[in-house]
Amino acid sequence: MAQGQEFSQERLRRARFAVAAVFCVHGAVTGSFATRIPWIQEHSGVSAGLLGLALAFPAIGASVAMPLAGAISHRFGARTALRGLLALWTLSLVLPSLAPDVYALCGALFVYGAAAGMSDVAMNALGVEVENRLDKSIMSSLHGMWSVGALIGSASGTLAAHLGGDARLHHLVAAVVLTALGLFFCQGVLDLRSAPDEEPPPRFALPPRSALVIGAIGFCGVFAEGASLDWSAVHLKDELGTSAGLAAASTTAFALTMAVARLVGDKVVDRFGAVRTVRVGGFAATAGGVLVVLASHPVAAMAGFGLIGLGVAVVVPLAFAAAGRSGPNPSQAIAGVATITYTSGLIAPSAIGGVADVTSLTVSFGLVTLLAFGLVLGAGVLRTGDRTTRTPSSTALGEKTRG
Numbered sequence: 349m350a351q352g353q354e355f356s357q358e359r360l361r362r363a364r365f366a367v368a369a370v371f372c373v374h375g376a377v378t379g380s381f382a383t384r385i386p387w388i389q390e391h392s393g394v395s396a397g398l399l400g401l402a403l404a405f406p407a408i409g410a411s412v413a414m415p416l417a418g419a420i421s422h423r424f425g426a427r428t429a430l431r432g433l434l435a436l437w438t439l440s441l442v443l444p445s446l447a448p449d450v451y452a453l454c455g456a457l458f459v460y461g462a463a464a465g466m467s468d469v470a471m472n473a474l475g476v477e478v479e480n481r482l483d484k485s486i487m488s489s490l491h492g493m494w495s496v497g498a499l500i501g502s503a504s505g506t507l508a509a510h511l512g513g514d515a516r517l518h519h520l521v522a523a524v525v526l527t528a529l530g531l532f533f534c535q536g537v538l539d540l541r542s543a544p545d546e547e548p549p550p551r552f553a554l555p556p557r558s559a560l561v562i563g564a565i566g567f568c569g570v571f572a573e574g575a576s577l578d579w580s581a582v583h584l585k586d587e588l589g590t591s592a593g594l595a596a597a598s599t600t601a602f603a604l605t606m607a608v609a610r611l612v613g614d615k616v617v618d619r620f621g622a623v624r625t626v627r628v629g630g631f632a633a634t635a636g637g638v639l640v641v642l643a644s645h646p647v648a649a650m651a652g653f654g655l656i657g658l659g660v661a662v663v664v665p666l667a668f669a670a671a672g673r674s675g676p677n678p679s680q681a682i683a684g685v686a687t688i689t690y691t692s693g694l695i696a697p698s699a700i701g702g703v704a705d706v707t708s709l710t711v712s713f714g715l716v717t718l719l720a721f722g723l724v725l726g727a728g729v730l731r732t733g734d735r736t737t738r739t740p741s742s743t744a745l746g747e748k749t750r751g
Contacts, residue, residue, distance in 0.1 A: 379501025
């Protein structure tokens with residue numbers, strides 16, 4: 349993609365801000381949905397067990413559909429593909445709240461997840477392309493903007509729920525607003541098109557081996573992130589006897605820590621490189637996990653969760669960036685890494701709960717600590733395409749090839 353297309357630095361800077369805004373819109377959809385899950389459960393009349401089953405369908409839909417994103421971008425061009433896929437994602441927000449039963453809810457969430465996954469791959473591929481052309485790290489801040497969007501969506505959803513608003517109306521309004529914003533911001537992204545003689549990527553194909561190796565690092569990071577987000581409040585309340593309010597505040601603080609770390613992470617990556625950043629982050633996350641496991645006071649546990657958040661914050665952005673530079677088909681590699689990370693996010697909460705049922709939550713976070721240490725051991729795989737490890741001649745050659 350994008351062979352022979354040249355853009356000025358000013359155009360690339362505008363494209364960076366446009367892609368960042370797209371990430372924010374994407375995150376806002378997730379935040380808007382997550383806060384209304386209790387309303388959706390009550391409206392569709394499903395039990396907690398069936399709700400847990402239904403909530404697996406977004407990841408299933410994303411995993412099935414993400415490999416299609418590369419072919420769509422090749423056929424229509426990056427900007428048009430992102431515009432269509434993002435609109436499909438924002439509009440799909442209305443579907444879950446309309447579901448009258450568990451079967452309809454599973455179908456709605458499958459479509460919702462498929463749209464999320466395809467638009468996720470498309471926007472990450474564009475983000476990697478802009479990063480390559482600017483020759484400086486931007487992926488961490490892009491994912492930070494996703495976190496900001498998720499927080500904005502969560503805040504609006506919390507307000508709507510507090511006011512007793514019908515989720516169908518709330519999500520209809522949110523979908524219309526976010527679709528309009530998404531279409532507006534997509535106008536500023538790079539209009540990259542494949543060369544006429546470029547062979548289209550396969551519609552469905554196994555991800556390349558490089559993506560599987562890089563995805564393993566993403567798996568460790570997302571597992572630690574998902575476990576901390578979903579279980580930190582429960583750990584503080586049940587294991588350390590804190591109040592429900594303080595326990596909930598710890599989860600919010602963790603999410604804010606992740607967002608801030610991602611927003612400032614690019615400068616760290618530019619200074620030290622992807623490998624060193626993830627390795628040091630792995631040590632921090634491991635230390636945080638040990639602190640959580642050994643903590644006898646809520647403050648120590650919250651500090652431990654904060655270290656986990658700081659340590660894993662930039663792992664997924666850097667995994668996507670490395671995947672996008674790991675071979676001739678960036679969308680396919682990004683789709684492979686995204687599938688692995690989505691899977692990690694899906695199994696982390698249930699895996700932690702399963703281990704806790706057999707042993708305790710403290711032991712569960714021992715597993716998180718081991719996976720965090722996996723970042724230290726495996727950080728070297730991110731050396732593929734790391735801009736800070738390239739020689740000046742290879743960088744110049746790459747810029748010339750990209751046009």
